Amino acid sequence: MSLPHFPVFKPVGLEDREAIESYLRRYPSGICEMSFPNILIWKDSERPSYTIHNGNFCLLLEPTFEPLYFMAPLGETEIEKTIETCLGHTPHLSRVPEGFVRKYGGSFRVEEQREQFDYVYLTENLAELKGKKFDGKRNRIKKFESGPDRHYEKLSPEHKDGCRLLLDDWHNSKGSTDLFLAAEKNAILEALNLFETLGLRGGVAVVKGRVEAFTIGLPLIDNTALVQIEIANPAFPGLAQWINREFVRREWRSFKFINREQDMGLQGLRKAKLSYQPVRFERKFDLFPG
Secondary structure, three states, X not given: OOOOEOOOOEXXXXXXXXXXXXXXXXXXXXXXXXXXXXXXXXXXXXXXXXXXEOOXXXXXXXXXXXXXXXXXOEOOOOHHHHHHHHHOOOOOXXXXXXXXXXXXXXXXXXXXXXXXXXXXXEHHHHHHOOOHXXXXXXXXXXXXXXXXXXXXXXXXXXXXXXXXXXXXXXXXXXXXXXXXXXXXXXXHHHHHHOOOXXXXXXXXXXXXXXXXXXXXXXXXXXXXXXXXXXXXOOXXXXXXXXXXXXHHHHHOOOXXXXXXXXXXXXXXXXXXXXXXXXXXXXXXXXXXXX
């Protein structure tokens, strides 16, 4: 297929997978946003479109819940000029990886996006939860495991209806009309709908025949897997910790690191993510005209 060249943009669709992934393979960034499945499952709310400029892949996002922005261009030809073109089209570049900023950010105003930092963990730590620092999590897991009739299964088509019911309950429990929460629910539904097509991996916790937790992820870069989605019924203490551990143990042992995405500036979520002892952050930045 022919690729769009600036100023022509094409909305991202499933048919663009090979074109986009060819750039992602050549220029891997390691941030959670930059995988084709992630771009596609958020398409209804983030309205992604792309263009090629100076040979570089430029992804434009027009979210329903924040102002439009470009991601960092993928490529290596006239990058500064490409950034300037992007900044003539939108107020800023967002979720820009630290390595890109160091290489190309000198002529632009840079602001840290702490709420968008990805949390990266050693797979071994999440799978084993060894040591005193994880005592509390192991105790909660034991409490969950002490109950009857509960086990792990790979997510398969037969689980999807149960996952959707759990997702409805989770979303309704938030009691919010927040635009981001609505967008997040739609993205999770899209991940379930396109699960096989996109080659995603998933796991479910089944309690007395009912899906009470599910989680979905994918390989991100050579040594890092991405866990995009984790929904657990809070009525079962220890379930969230258990599904987190079991998914990593059973699906991601061949990867050294696990990226569990950002905290969105939510203090409760930040505390929970920090409690798993990240080994580093994938730091991200906004770029504005200099």
